[in-house]
Structures are given as C-alpha cells and as structure tokens.
Amino acid sequence: MPNTDLTAVTLTGPLTTSPRHRRQAWTVTGLLVVFMMVNFADKSVLGLAADPIRHDLGLSATGFGLANSAFFLLFSLCGATGGLLADRVRPRWLLLGMALLWSIAQIPMALGGGLVTLVASRIVLGAAEGPAFPVAQHTAMAWFPDRRRNLPGALLSVGIALGVVLAAPGLTWLIRHHGWRSAFAAVAAAGVVWAGAWAVFGKGRTSQGQARVTGADSGGGEAGSHGPSYRRILATRTWIGATIGYFCTYWMIALSLVWVPSYLHDGLGYSATAAAGLVAGIWATSAVALLAQAAVTGWLLRRGVSSRWARGRVGGITLLVSALGCGALSQAARGSLTVVLLLVGFGLCGAMSTIAVTTVAELVPAHRRGGALGLMNAVVTTAGLVAPALTGYLVDTQGRAGYQYAVLLAAVLLVLGGTAAVTLIDPARDARRLNS
Template identity: 65%
Template sequence: MTAAETSAARPPRTPLTKAVHHSGTRAWIVTGLLVVFMMVNFADKAVFGLAADEIRADLGLSATDFGLANSAFFLLFSVAAVAVGLLADRVSPKWLLLTMALLWSVAQVPAALGGGLAVLVGTRIVLGAAEGPAFPVAQQTALSWFPNHRRNLPGALVTLGVTLGVITAAPGLTWVIGRHGWRAALWVVAAAGVLWAAAWLVCGADGGHRDAAADRAGARSAPSGRSGVWAAYRRIFGSRTWIGTTVAYFTSYWVVALMLVWMPSYLRNGLGHSPETAGRLVAVPWALGAVALLAQAALSGWLMRRGVGSRWARGRVGAGLLLLGALCFLAVPFMDGTGLQTALLVAGFGLGGSFATVAITTVAELAPSERRGGALGTMNAVVTTAGLIAPTVVGRMIDSQGGAGYQNAVVVSAALLLLGAVAAFVLIDPARDATPANTA
C-alpha cells in the first residue's frame, strides 16, 4: 500500500476529532468532581435525618413538627429546579454549579450558630432552593461530555455520588453529632461545600458534546421564536415517555425522602437499634443502591450496544428495580425478628430508591440538547414534590400511630413503588416519543 493509499484509508484528524481525543480525560475529571458535588449535596440533606432525635429533643419538636421542618426544605426546591433548569440551557452550568455550592455552605451557618424552629425552617427553605437544581444541572453537565450510547456510566456515577455522600457522611456525622452536637455537624458540611467550590473553580468545565445527527435535524426543523420554544417543551412534557418516567421517578424519590428523614429514626425507635448501630445501618441501603445503580447502568449499556431499544434497556430494567423494592417493603410486616425486618427494609430502600439514572438518561435521550436542561429541571421539580409531602405525612403517622406508623409508612411506599413500576413498564419508550430534533 502506498503512502497515498494509506493516507486515503486513514480518516483525517480534523480539529473536531483532536478535540474529542483530548477531552476524554477532562470529561472524567469533570465527572469525578460532579460525583463529589453530589456527595456534598446529600451529606447536607442527610445530616438532619441523622440528628433527628437530637434535634427534636433540643428544640422540643413533635414528629409532625420535625417532618414539617424537613418538608420546608422542598418548599422552593421544585421551583428552583425548574427555573435553574431552564436557565441552564442559556447560562454556563459551570457557574450555576459553583453558585449552588457556595449557597449551600452559607445556608448552614444560621442554624449552626443557634436559634430554634423558625431558624431551622428558614435555613432549610434557603438550602432547598439552592439544592433543588443540583442533580439535573450536574447530570446535564456530565452528559454533555459523552454521546448517548456512553451516557449510562457517567450518569450512574453522578447518581452514585448521592449514595457515596450518605455512606461516607453517615458514620462521620453520627460521631460528630454524638460528641459535639448537631450544630457542629452543620459546620462540617458547610466547610465541605466551600472546599468543593474551590476545586470546581479551578478544574470545572462545561462539555461541548452534542449529538451530531440530532443537531443537524434540529437546525432543519426546530421552530424559532418563543412560541417555538414552548411548543418543543409541550411536545416533550406531553409524551408518554416523559410522563411515565416522571411518575416512576416520583415514587422512587418518595422512598429517597423517607430514607433521608425517617429511616434513622425508624431503625432506632421502630426496630430498637442503638444510635451507633443505626448510624452504620443507614449507609447500607445507599451502598445497595450504589450496586443497583452500577448494575443497571452496565445492563442497560450492554443491551443498547446489542441493539436493544431504551424501552427495554432503560424503561423495563428500571421498572424491575421498583418492583423488587416494593416486594421487599410488602414483606416487612409479615416477618418476625428485627434482623429479617431490617434486611428487608434496607433492600426495599436500596432498590426502590435507585431509579434516578434511568430517569435522567431516558429524558436526556428524549429531549433535544437545546431543551435538555429545561426537560430535566422540570422533571426534577415535579418529582421532588415527593420530598415536600412524604416527611410531613409520615411524621403525622408516627404521632398518631406510634411505632406502627413507621411500618404503615413502608406499606404506603410499597404501593407507590408498584404504581411507578407499572408506569415505567407501560409508558417509557424514547424511540417512539423522541422530539423531531432527536430523530434524525
């Protein structure tokens, strides 16, 4: 073969291919930082659940009062998720993420300094507004570095940050709470947010990856003007895939909210575990969830590489996770012995709370890149209303029913997960519902 033939056979290294080659390492550095971002995010959330009994005793709160204080976290959570999700389509996600992390740290300070229920509620509202957009914007940033067929792993890793945040924070924060009080734990998570912000300022970046076929189609068919923008969003939000994904993710987030707020208390007051044991056990469902997330990502990726559509690879695999979680919860009331009940409870929380990666990658596939931030942010806003409702509902159940309230809350969660599994199985099919800008 001549030099000319070799040159003709080898694809030319254009500036674009060089950029893609050199961006590989940067993509994983950014993904790693976003994993830590979500670790700090969920450590912020978990600290109140870990200190539930101490906070209630210190401030003289009933279970309903404590549930309301935690529900306050979600008062602006959903609104902020929509607003910042839409903004992320126009403003650099790098600066949005930096601003969020700094606000998290600032929001911890008033309650760390002192004050009662009013300060607690006020700071939780501010923290919720700052954290509401975190997950969709972090996912949007990570996914922007990868093509669709490679997004399962980075999407799972960013979601895994949620799990790692609780796994690493639970034992350490429990120790801080026991030795130095719950307000000291707030200073710890505030410092973690500042340190992450400094690292992100130096190393963070936005990805530039877009699906070439989708962008070409978008250039041809995307409507112009404000009416065109809202027409594109209506098409996404009215699709069966977006509706099914959102319903299923709502039921999964209900489980996540209870795991954060009431699981430590359930382990201590409902199942009789010591505070130290409960602090260790809290990490177990998150660890199981991490395994489930990685297994789901590996299975979905394997299926898609073999030509299986997202209807099965994402929708029905996700439905299976929710179904298994529901079955574990339903079995809890029929089992004797604390050990077996604890094991089923842990499995139900771990499996039932593992739908996030399925939801994010499905909507990212459904929506064109220029509408992805708004689609993800709006889904997150709807889904996280579960966090607004669940802590208060369960708090009232505990006040009115005592220890039985914990178990009944698990049965309610099982029924919701069954509903989510049906929605995911029946409605999710991105190939059928993809917008015109994603179907070239």
C-alpha cells in the same frame, strides 16, 4: 476570546473524542460526583440528628416532619428554574453559586439558631439545592454520546449514595461527641472546599474549543434553536412514565434521609450507631444497584436492544422488586430478614433515578435537555415535600405502627411507579412523534 468553560455546547460536527477531551470529560464527571456527595450529605444531617434536634427544640414527630418538608418548599420551583437556566447560561457558574449558597445556609444552625432559623435555613438550602441534580446531569451528559451516558449518569447518582454512606458514620460521630450543631458546620465546610476545587479545575478547553454533540446524540427533534416545545415533550408517555417512576424513587429517598434513622431506632429498636450503619448500607446498596443498572443497560443498548426494554423495563422491574421488599418489611419484626428487606426495599429502587434522566436525555434535543430535566425534577421532588410531613403525622397518630403504615404506603407507590415505567417508557417511539 476562546471559551474556557467545561460545559459542552451543541454544535454541528462529529463528537470530539481526543484524549484531552476524554480527560476533561471525566474530570468534570468526577467533580460532579463529589458535588452530589456534598449535596446529599447536607440533606442527611436532619435525619441523622433527628432525636437530639427534636429534644432540644421540643418538636413533635409532625413538627419535625414539617421542618424537613420546609426544605422542599422552594426546592421543586427552583429545580425547574435552574434547569431552564442551564439551557441559556453556563452551568459552571450555576453550580458554583449553588455550592456557596449551600454552605451559607448551614451556618446559622451551626452557630445556635432555633426552630425559626432551622425552618428558614432549610428553605434557603432547598432553593439552592433544587437545581443541583438536573444541572449536574445536564453538564455531564453534554460530554458523552447517548450510548455512553449510562456510566457518567450512574456515577452522579452513586455520588448521592456515597454522600450518605460516607457522611452517616462521620456525622453521627460528630453529633454524639460534639453536638448536632457541629454536623451543620462540617457540611458547610465541605461545600466551601468543593466550590474552591470547582473554581480551579472546573474550566478548560477541548482540543477544538468545545465538545461537539451531533444531532443523533441530541435526542429527539432538531439540534438547532428549533425543535419540540416543552409542552410537547412533557406530554409524551416516555416523559410521564419516567417522571412517575422517578417520583416514587424520590419518595423513598426522602424517607431514607428523614425517617429511616428514627424508624430503625424508635420503631425497630436498633441503637443509634447500628441505625447509622444500616442507613449507610441502604445507600451502599443503591450505589451497587446504580452501577449494575448502568452496566446492564449499556450492554443491552450496545447490542441493539431498544431503550423501551433497556431502560423502561429494567427501571420498572427494579421498582417492582423494591415494592415487594417494602411490602414484606412493613410486616416484619427486627432480625436478619428485616435487614435484607430494608436494603432491597429502600436501596434497589435508586437505580430508577439514573434511568429516568438518561431516558429523558435520549428523548429530547440537547438545547431542551436542561429544561426537560429540570421540569421533571420539579415534579419528582414534590415527593420530598409530602413524604416527611405525612410520615410524621402517621407516627404521631399511630405510634410505632405509623412507621409500618408509611412503609406499606411506599410499597403501593413503588408498584404504581414500576407499572408506569414498564408500560409508558419508549423513547424511540416518542422521539419519532416529536419529530413529526
């Protein structure tokens, strides 16, 4: 019986490039972009509704930070597990199950749960969303050769940004006019709608039954069942450098989702509407940075520039520029310059998320890709466990100055991440070592 799953598998032979294959590849990519939009709309709810939730549930800044960190309690573990499963089972069913579980996890808070329910629902939501990014990237990249992966990889990360850009104004309006619980109901409905669309359109066949990826496009090692172990992959300087850089980016993502709305409102005095607009601006800047990075990296790779420069150096430089923005922002008062520094500091660094993924995808064979990406995601997302709780502690103990200290700490981490990306990432070198 022919396989009707859109997920490409590793076979021998040339890469299928028929018009039908290309249509299916971009159909999958488009659906996965929306998948990531819903994923991050889910994550943004607590940050956008921070003040009314804290008021209604009687939470301190530390308590609110811990409630957000609960989301990441199982997030990293499940991200690694989901990535490993994606190397063994059809990611189509993993993605469908995740989307449905997201929606179920939102319902208790939409119906009136308290603090215990909030924490429990965030833990379940985190477990369901942990594998989302690595599994989605693994699924999309199976349809494209290495030299063409920058755009689909960037588009999935743009979906993250668009999820917040589009959700921030709409969810803020719902929170103000219908209460914060209505926002949970809205994102639950969005998850159900996506699951229905994926069930209908997330299947099909290429012209030869499957997309085919050659060993050259499968990363380091052989394309069959043998190849480098995960232990060897995780010990490469490239995997380590990409993971450190991405960890720092995820630290900024966690702050943007959880604390930046409160920082803008309570720390800098912006209205809730203006703060939501600035949050959307951060994610819009991130989307532009992601697409610009994809264009620059793809251009460099097509001209024979090594990934050490096209990916490692480009990603590292974006982190270092963001570090300068955050360092200056920590000392700035409210004003037009603050807005520019905010967009540079929190928006530009998002480009590293795609660079890290495409770098690891280049390094490892296809049959190890899901696991390598999942394990990277597991390490990276521990930033989401630490950043909200630590920032809440700083705000409780230092008042408004706590926000400044949190931004300054972010600048330091970005310097470390940028330095790691520039000095450690070299996929060609490490692929040769994996093959030796």
